[in-house]
Amino acid sequence: MPQFMLTTGLLPRRLLLRQRILADIASSDRSRFILVTGPAGVNREHFTRELARQLTEHQVLTLPSLSGFTPPTTPTVIVADHVDRATNLDEVLAVVHDPDTPQVIILGTSTRRLAEATDVVPLPPLTVDEVYELVLQLVGRCTPVTAHRLHDTSGGLSDLVRELVDAAPLDHWSQDEPAIIIPEHWERHTGEVLQVVASYPLDGAPLGELPDHLAAELDEQVAAGRLVVHSDHVRFPRPEVRAAVRSATPPGVARQLSHHLDTSGWRTSEAVVDEHIARGNLHLARIHAHHLPGDRAELRLYAGQSRATAQLLDGCPPSLLTAMHSVARWDPRGIREFATHGGSHDAATFGLLADALEHGTRPRVGALPTPETATGQQLRDFITGWLSLVYDDPTQARQLLSRRRHGDSELIGLWQSAFLARAHYVLGEFPQAAAVVERGLATGDRTGTPLLEPVLLWTGAQVAALSGQENLSRHYLSRIAVPGDAFMIQKLPAAMGRMIVAAMVYDTRTAATAGDNLASIVYDTDTQQPGFWAWEDMYALSLIRSGRVDTAALVMEESAQRQQDSGILSLRARNLVPSAIIEIQRGAAARGVKMLSEAVDAITSVTMPAYEARILFEFGLVLRRMGRRSQAAEMFTRAEEVFTAMGAVTMAARCAGERRVSGLGGSRRSPQGLTPQEEQITALVVEGASNAEVARELSLSTKTVEYHLTRVYKKFGVNGRAALGTALEAI
Structure with a gap:
């Protein structure tokens, strides 16, 4: 079989894995x-060489082993196999961790993990x-069975798949159910195991079911x-051993293998497609459905x-x-139709x-019936988790969206994960x-x-x-x-x-253009239900x-009309920012300035650090441009603290x-750790000013004054105004 016809590198899962590694290296x-x-036969070596070929800005050296490693003088990629056998790992690691050495990327392969590796990439079978896709590449035809x-x-090992395909002529694979021919060189693995298998089917047999008279022979084989x-369970160490033994197993014993081998999902039928959909394996469901008449809405959705x-x-x-389809296309009427006429406990949930x-x-939520x-x-x-996220309760959203049980649907689990990532983002839990x-x-x-994918990628970006x-x-x-045929649940995020992302990095032109495109996307579909897809502020x-x-x-006026009665404080806070700047x-x-102060008060009353930090930062920009440098420094300091706590190093x-x-320099603080604005508030409070009087004097809201006083009390270790005055006198 000509080698150019085969490349596991074109398989989508491995292609995406390589792209992810390349992006990480470039960062x-x-x-x-x-x-x-990964196990022998998963084509580890091919994967590392394909990866090295795409690192075009580096010199690439391919070594038979790390034993020939020498410290490079220019940025270098070193490809080496079987690195677990190297005797100079300590020397190699010293170079990898030396900050004065030009960048060196070791791409090594091994059947086992090494603690010394900075990154481990497992390649599964x-x-x-x-x-199925690989065989199509090789011979142009393949059936599900x-x-x-x-x-x-x-065993899913790509090297062995090639050997099996190469063991038969090309036209052999044009049959609907071609026989699997075991390569001759595999048969050397049968050996003495056949003597035991001749009386009992060992492949996958539970230990508890094995006859007593085989115990000594099995111990010897192990x-x-x-x-x-x-x-x-008793198993063979390699798939080719198992296959060769199976092919030489006596027919009477071979018939008993069906007890250990489930082939119910191999032959194409409508029931098999339904089973794969229920299990969340849509790849297999599509392969089987391709060989049946008609189409399946679940697969298209x-x-x-x-x-x-x-x-x-x-x-x-x-x-x-139909309800999930309505969510995907953002059709509230379709959701209501299922809620009204669905006739199930799920319908009450969608209500x-x-x-x-x-x-x-x-x-x-009330007394909804318990799901069956x-x-x-x-x-x-x-x-309910999604609604909690919309209505300013990301902590409850995190709890509900992360909940998993035995028997859960992987497809619904993906919906949960998409919005769980949003909940972690809003909570400032970036690693999670x-x-x-x-x-x-x-x-x-x-x-x-x-x-x-777009919902997940939106958060990831x-x-x-x-x-x-x-x-x-x-x-x-x-x-x-996303193609033009995509759903709104894809187009919006x-x-x-x-x-x-463009707005966050202050790429104004790109952000405005993307916003214009977003406005055109939602022109024919109402997506401005409060809190679900909040994009107008950015x-x-x-x-x-x-x-x-x-x-x-105009954008903010229309948004305000739709959202004024929603009671979503985070949405009000975010929308106040552009409205205030206008x-x-x-x-x-x-x-x-008063509107911006109200935005800060609103966002600090809910637990949403990602939004809080951005609002504080925007307020600081406005105050700096107005020449209020001390107040601007206060906002930048507070924003930096929140950004730093989240790990948002760019914005910090x-x-x-x-x-x-x-011209404000670093974060200036008094010996007691007070910020400039906290110093001003403390001075006025000690002089006897009430919170309302301090707010009027400094053009702040009363809630902002209360927030700062709480921080001042904490820093001095006191719990009230009188104790604050005593603490200051003692300094």
């Missing part, structure tokens, strides 16, 4: 020891659907390494194909599938979402948000569910940009490529991600910075930079 100039692990048989025989015991899904569901009675969308306020199934409870957790994003993307890749990982942020944004800020103040004012630019400076550095640009 830092530190040296690395990247170890690619191929899945059945990946074997052939893919299952090849996967079972090879000691010789010809058999292994894993999870209380989770593939993100809007028009095909709509055609297939046209005229169908309300069901959970909560329908109420929120129709009335713009948080629905009362695990999937029903999972749906309840998803919907990043982890959920990566897990969600991996699950989506594994299950064949790209529908919710924001977290990466704020955390100083610009290349990773660009990598995430590059993956948010894709456009929002591009606009918000769009308005981008418009203001590009000189389109009147357009920004007032200031139109000459109403005092009103604008921006806060420090803004102080330097305005």
Whole structure:
């Protein structure tokens, strides 16, 4: 078989893994020891060489082993196999960790993990659907049952799949169910194991079921390494050993193998497609469905194909599938139809979402019936968790969206993960948000569910940009490529991600353009139900910075009309920021500053650090431009503290930079650790001023004064005004 026809590097899962590693390498100039692990036969060496080929800015050296390693003098990629056998690992690691050495990237392979590696990349065996795609590349034809048989025989090891395909002529694979021919050189593995297998089917047999008279022989085979015991089952150490023994097993014993081998999902049928969908394996479901007449709406929905899904569901009675379709296309009427006519406990759950969308306020959960199934409870957790996130309770959202039970649906779990990542982001839990994003993307890749990728990538891009990982942020944004046939649940976060990330890094032109595109996307679909897809504030800020103040004012006026009765404090706080800046630019400076102060009061009353830090930063910018340097320093200091606590190093550095640009230098504090504004408030309070009088004197709100006084009391270790005066006299 010609080698150019085969490349596991084109398989989507491995391609995405390489892209992710490349983005991570580009985000830092530190040296690395990247170890690619996995069982023999997963093509580790091919993976490292493909990766090295794409690191075009480095010199690439391929070594037979690390024994020939010498410290490089220029940025270098070193590819080496079997690094676990190297005797000079300590020398190599010393170079990797030496800050004075040019960047060196070691791409090594091993069958086991090494504690010395800075990054470990496990390559798992191929899945059945990946074997299917690989065989299509090799011979141009494959049926589901052939893919299952090849996967079972090879254990998913790509090298063994090639050998099995090469063992037969090309036209052999044009049959619907071609026989799997075992390569001759595999048969040398059968040996003495056949003597035991001749009387009992060992493959996967539980230890407790083995006859007593085989015990001594089995002990001997395990000691010789010809058999292994894993999870209380007897197994062969390598797939080719198992396959060769199977092919030579006597027919009478071979018939008993069906007791240990489940082949119920191998042959294509409607029931098999349903089973794979229920298990969340849409890759396999699509492969089987491809060999059946007709089409499946579930597969089109989770593939993100809007028009095909709509055609297939046209005229169908309300069901959970039509309800999820309505959420994906953002159709409140369809959600209400299922809630009213669905006739199930799931319908009552969707009634909560329908109420929120129709009335713009948080629905009362009340005494809803208990879901009858695990999937029903999972749906309840998803919907109520999403609503908690919308209505300023991200802590409750985190709890509900992270809840998992035995028997949960992987597809609904993806919906949970998409909004769990948002909850972690809003809470300022950036490492947790990043982890959920990566897990969600991996699950989506594994299950064949790209529908919710844009929601995950939106969060991932924001977290990466704020955390100083610009290349990773660009990598995430590059993956948010939605076709014209996409659902609104894909189009909205894709456009929002591009606009918000651009606005965060003050790329005004790109942010405004992305915002214009977002406005056009939602022109024919009402997405302004309060709190669900809040994008108007960032769009308005981008418009203001590009000189389109009147357009920004129109955006905010329309948003305010829709959201004034929602009771969502975080939404009000965010929208006050661009509205205040518009007032200031139109000459109403005092009103604008008061509105910004109200925004700070509102956002600090809820637990949403990601929004709080951004509002404090924007307030600082306004105050600096107005010449109120002391107050600006106070806002930048507070914003920096929140950004730093979240790990948002990029914005924390921006806060420090803004102080330097305005001549404020570092964060000036008194010996007691008071900020300039805390000093002013303390002085007035000690003189006898009430909170309201301090607020009027310093142009602050009463709540802001209360916030600062609480911090002052804490720093002095006192609990009131009188004790504060005593503490100051003692200094």
